[in-house]
Each structure stands twice: as structure tokens, then as C-alpha cells.
Amino acid sequence: MKIVIDPTRCQGHGTCAALLAEYIEMDKWHYPILSRNQLKDSHLEAAKKAVQLCPELAIKIIE
Amino acid sequence: MTESTSTSIMAPSGARRLTLGWDSNWKTSNPEIAFAGDAQSRSRMSLSDHISNYGRIPTGFTYSLVSDSLRVANLTGRGGAKFPFYKKLAAVYQADRKKGCYIVANGAESEPLSIKDSTLLKTNPHLVIDGLVMVAEVLSAKGVYIYVKDKEAHSAVNAAIRERKERGFNEAKISIVDAPATYVAGQETSVIRRIEKGPALPKFSIDRVAVSGVKGQPTLLSNVETFAHLGLILRFGADWYRSGRSGFDSGSRLVTVSGAVGRPGLYEVSSGVSVGEILREAKAQSVRAVLVGGYFGGWLNVRDESELKLTYDDVTLAEKKLSIGAGILGVLSKETCPVVEAASIVDYLTEQSAGQCGPCVYGLPEISTAFARIALSSNVDRGISELKAVIPLVERRGGCQHPDGVIAHVRSTVAAFGDEIKLHKAGKCSVASSSHQSMLLPKKSQGNLAAASGR
Numbered sequence: 001m002k003i004v005i006d007p008t009r010c011q012g013h014g015t016c017a018a019l020l021a022e023y024i025e026m027d028k029w030h031y032p033i034l035s036r037n038q039l040k041d042s043h044l045e046a047a048k049k050a051v052q053l054c055p056e057l058a059i060k061i062i063e
Numbered sequence: 064m065t066e067s068t069s070t071s072i073m074a075p076s077g078a079r080r081l082t083l084g085w086d087s088n089w090k091t092s093n094p095e096i097a098f099a100g101d102a103q104s105r106s107r108m109s110l111s112d113h114i115s116n117y118g119r120i121p122t123g124f125t126y127s128l129v130s131d132s133l134r135v136a137n138l139t140g141r142g143g144a145k146f147p148f149y150k151k152l153a154a155v156y157q158a159d160r161k162k163g164c165y166i167v168a169n170g171a172e173s174e175p176l177s178i179k180d181s182t183l184l185k186t187n188p189h190l191v192i193d194g195l196v197m198v199a200e201v202l203s204a205k206g207v208y209i210y211v212k213d214k215e216a217h218s219a220v221n222a223a224i225r226e227r228k229e230r231g232f233n234e235a236k237i238s239i240v241d242a243p244a245t246y247v248a249g250q251e252t253s254v255i256r257r258i259e260k261g262p263a264l265p266k267f268s269i270d271r272v273a274v275s276g277v278k279g280q281p282t283l284l285s286n287v288e289t290f291a292h293l294g295l296i297l298r299f300g301a302d303w304y305r306s307g308r309s310g311f312d313s314g315s316r317l318v319t320v321s322g323a324v325g326r327p328g329l330y331e332v333s334s335g336v337s338v339g340e341i342l343r344e345a346k347a348q349s350v351r352a353v354l355v356g357g358y359f360g361g362w363l364n365v366r367d368e369s370e371l372k373l374t375y376d377d378v379t380l381a382e383k384k385l386s387i388g389a390g391i392l393g394v395l396s397k398e399t400c401p402v403v404e405a406a407s408i409v410d411y412l413t414e415q416s417a418g419q420c421g422p423c424v425y426g427l428p429e430i431s432t433a434f435a436r437i438a439l440s441s442n443v444d445r446g447i448s449e450l451k452a453v454i455p456l457v458e459r460r461g462g463c464q465h466p467d468g469v470i471a472h473v474r475s476t477v478a479a480f481g482d483e484i485k486l487h488k489a490g491k492c493s494v495a496s497s498s499h500q501s502m503l504l505p506k507k508s509q510g511n512l513a514a515a516s517g518r
């Protein structure tokens with residue numbers, strides 16, 4: 001499974017980076033950079049939470 | 064006028080396939096190059112004239128016949144992706160089409176330097192429509208769209224559709240959709256959104272348009288010129304299309320030549336001609352540089368005439384890291400500094416961001432500012448190190464190709480004009496005059512680079 005972020009939706013709030021520090025860093029403009037996107041099973045719950053909490057509905061988990 | 068039978072039709076050849084019958088002034092000194100001027104002075108070819116020039120519209124194609132013809136003809140998309148068209152067709156054909164599929168001819172032509180698509184639609188819309196209805200039959204398409212740039216193209220296509228209806232043609236229905244005059248309106252996903260009655264803004268998508276395009280269904284989307292060639296290939300055969308000078312390309316293509324030339328406008332050129340041959344017909348003199356492909360294309364540094372011997376096809380151009388792109392050749396004379404021109408274009412493109420994605424919105428102005436430092440010889444080293452730092456933060460992080468296109472332009476400039484940049488480093492420039500008049504930007508968009516550098 002993979003995490004993807006829709007850059008046209010993301011407004012750079014950074015909630016995702018707090019929840020998924022192992023996958024997401026913030027750039028100097030406070031937009032997320034996916035350092036890796038292959039999701040480990042053990043991180044699935046955290047990722048689902050990030051999907052739910054992203055205020056812009058910008059995050060998706062895909063097969 | 065009565066319809067001619069196909070036996071009396073002479074297949075058009077060489078550089079007059081798409082521009083056949085436009086005008087008698089098309090002649091140039093090179094039989095492989097036709098000058099088509101611009102659409103302003105031309106009227107639309109009627110359906111009767113179209114049929115007497117090209118013959119009746121054939122029907123009854125199977126997928127395998129179309130696919131084989133396009134593969135043998137070596138037809139590539141004419142919007143800049145240089146992708147073999149039969150592969151695109153195959154992707155749509157093989158996708159899940161249970162809920163139907165769609166076909167879109169993209170005529171948004173958002174590159175300000177291009178006039179080919181709108182001119183083709185204004186003067187010979189039937190060629191484009193022929194190609195569209197032929198593939199629509201093969202794919203049993205649910206909807207067929209032509210996405211047009213302006214009112215004139217809209218009304219020409221509309222009149223052509225009406226003529227076909229009046230003749231009782233039993234073919235796919237075509238809808239016309241208007242593109243707004245923005246740079247991102249021609250991006251694939253912008254086109255799809257506009258057809259779905261949304262704004263013409265890029266949309267982030269994991270799937271390719273061939274799999275999930277209009278209404279989430281498989282969609283065959285290509286440039287309008289691609290469909291015009293397709294209609295002719297299915298009429299006259301792949302071998303006809305391949306005839307002529309040999310080389311890596313086949314058939315002909317439409318090229319818009321602009322900038323420092325005596326005869327700017329639209330040209331149709333046969334495969335195998337060189338960049339220099341085209342520029343000779345366009346009456347270019349003292350060429351300093353050529354922008355090949357458009358704003359998302361790249362630069363050819365013309366140190367001497369021999370650099371123009373390059374054959375105008377994607378395989379040969381690739382050796383110089385260039386590509387045909389949207390069929391644009393923008394010429395700079397020795398009176399214009401190419402680096403300043405490039406920086407002006409990058410500044411223009413920065414303003415054309417659709418403003419949706421952070422890295423594009425914040426990154427492009429930084430790129431533009433750094434690039435202006437190099438162009439204006441104000442601080443070349445600082446400009447270069449800033450570019451090195453910011454480009455990785457922007458590249459491949461937008462929701463569409465726009466920022467990557469800008470980065471490609473910057474990289475190409477730096478790679479092509481090492482000689483010029485060296486001068487700038489020493490605080491000089493090959494062009495004495497300090498006032499830069501852009502040759503390749505739309506008149507109303509002549510920006511202020513100095514302002515960009517101080518941003």
C-alpha cells in the first residue's frame with residue numbers, strides 16, 4: 001500500500017507530518033514531502049488517521 | 064459540386080497534406096516546405112471542397128486495421144508527448160470500456176507561440192473531424208469532443224459539423240468545448256475537467272487519462288493535428304504516409320515559426336527537412352538561438368550556421384536534448400540575449416501557475432528570481448546556487464506538468480548558453496543594448512525582469 005498526497009488540494013497544514021513522521025517531512029514552505037510512500041502494515045492505522053484528519057482531504061491510501 | 068469518386072483523387076503529398084487547397088501563395092523555394100501563413104486571411108474549406116481534395120470519408124474500420132496502419136505509418140501525438148499514437152489507442156481499447164469511452168481532440172493550444180491548431184481548425188476542420196469519427200467508430204465511443212481555443216475555431220468547427228449533418232453523414236456526434244485563454248488550460252486533466260463542466264484547472268490523478276479520463280472512463284485524448292493526420296492515413300494508407308524523404312519521422316507536420324524572421328507564420332514540412340531549411344524559408348538572418356518546441360521546450364545555441372543542419376525529427380533533436388514539442392521554432396537574432404529572453408519566458412510562466420499547489424506557487428517565483436540574477440548579470444553565482452537549492456523542492460511536486468516544464472526551460476538555457484553565462488559572470492553580455500525587447504513573449508506579457516530579480 002502507498003500514501004499519495006494530492007498537491008492541488010494540500011494547503012500545507014502539516015497535520016500529516018505530525019502523524020506520519022517516518023514518511024512525511026515538511027519543506028521550507030510548509031508543504032509535505034513524501035520521503036517514502038510504501039506503507040508498512042504497522043503504520044496503516046496512523047495513515048488512516050492522517051487521511052481522516054487532513055482538513056483538505058488531500059491524502060489517499062492506494063493499493 | 065458533386066462528390067468525386069475516390070479513384071479520381073490524387074493523394075496529397077510532401078509538404079501539402081494538411082494545408083492542401085488553402086491558398087496558391089503557399090509556395091516556397093523548397094518543395095518539402097509549404098508556407099500556410101496564418102488563418103486570418105483564409106476561409107474555411109467547405110465539405111464539398113474537402114471531399115473533392117481528399118476523397119470520400121471511408122468507413123467500416125476494424126481496430127486491428129487502424130492500429131496496424133498507425134503503427135506502420137509511425138504516427139506520433141502532435142501535442143508534444145511524441146508518443147506513438149497506436150499505443151495510446153491500444154491503452155484505451157484495452158481498458159474497461161463497459162461504461163463507454165470518450166475521445167477528445169485537444170485544440171487549446173495554450174503555447175502563445177503556436178498557431179497551428181487554431182489555424183487547422185479554422186481552415187480545415189473536416190480533416191480533424193474525419194479522424195475523430197473514424198476512431199469513434201472503432202472504439203464505439205460514447206462521446207467525442209473538440210476542445211477549441213477561440214471563437215473563430217469554434218464557429219468553423221460548428222459550421223463543419225452542420226454541413227456534415229445536412230449531407231446526412233451517419234457518424235459520431237461531436238461536441239465543441241471552449242478552452243479559456245490560460246496557459247494551464249491545455250494540460251490533459253484541465254481539458255477533462257472543463258469537458259465535465261468544471262474549471263479548466265489541472266487535477267491530480269493517479270490513473271492515466273487512457274484509463275480514467277472523462278467521467279472516469281477511458282479517454283483517447285490527443286492534439287487536433289494528430290487526428291487530422293489519422294484521417295489521411297486511413298484514407299491513403301500507411302505506405303503513402305511514409306513516402307518521401309526517409310528518416311526517423313514520417314508524413315508531415317505543422318510548425319509555427321516566430322521571432323526574428325522575415326516570414327513568420329505556419330509551415331507544413333515534410334519529414335526529413337532540417338531546422339535550417341525551415342528557417343531559410345522563414346527568412347531568418349543572423350540567427351543567435353532557436354527555441355525548439357515552445358516554452359516547455361529547449362534552446363539551440365547557434366554558434367555557426369552548421370548547427371542548423373539538424374534534421375527536424377525527435378530522434379535527431381534528442382541528441383541535443385531537444386524535441387519537436389508543440390511544433391514551435393522561435394528565432395532570436397544576434398540583437399537579443401538568449402539568456403535574458405529565457406528568463407523573461409520563465410517569469411511569464413511563473414505568473415501562469417494555476418495557483419493550486421504549494422511548491423509551484425512558492426517555488427516558481429524563487430526559480431524566476433534566481434534565474435533573473437543570471438540573466439541580468441547581477442549575481443550569476445548566487446543565481447546558480449539558488450537554482451540548485453530550489454529546483455529539487457519543486458520538481459515533480461506539482462499537480463501537473465507546469466513546474467517541470469519551467470524547470471526544463473531553465474536547465475536547457477543553462478546547458479545551451481554556457482558561453483553567454485560566462486560573460487554574464489564577468490558582468491557583461493553579448494548584446495550591448497541594455498533594453499531588452501522580448502521577441503518570443505505575447506505583446507501584452509512583456510514583463511519586467513528587473514522586478515523579478517528584486518522579488
Ligand code: SF4
Nearest residue numbers: 010011013014016054
Ligand atoms: S494534512 Fe493535508 S493539507 Fe495538511 S499538509 Fe498534510 S496533506 Fe497537506
Ligand code: SF4
Nearest residue numbers: 417419420423461462
Ligand atoms: S503544478 Fe502549478 S500549474 Fe499545475 S496544478 Fe499545481 S499550481 Fe497549478
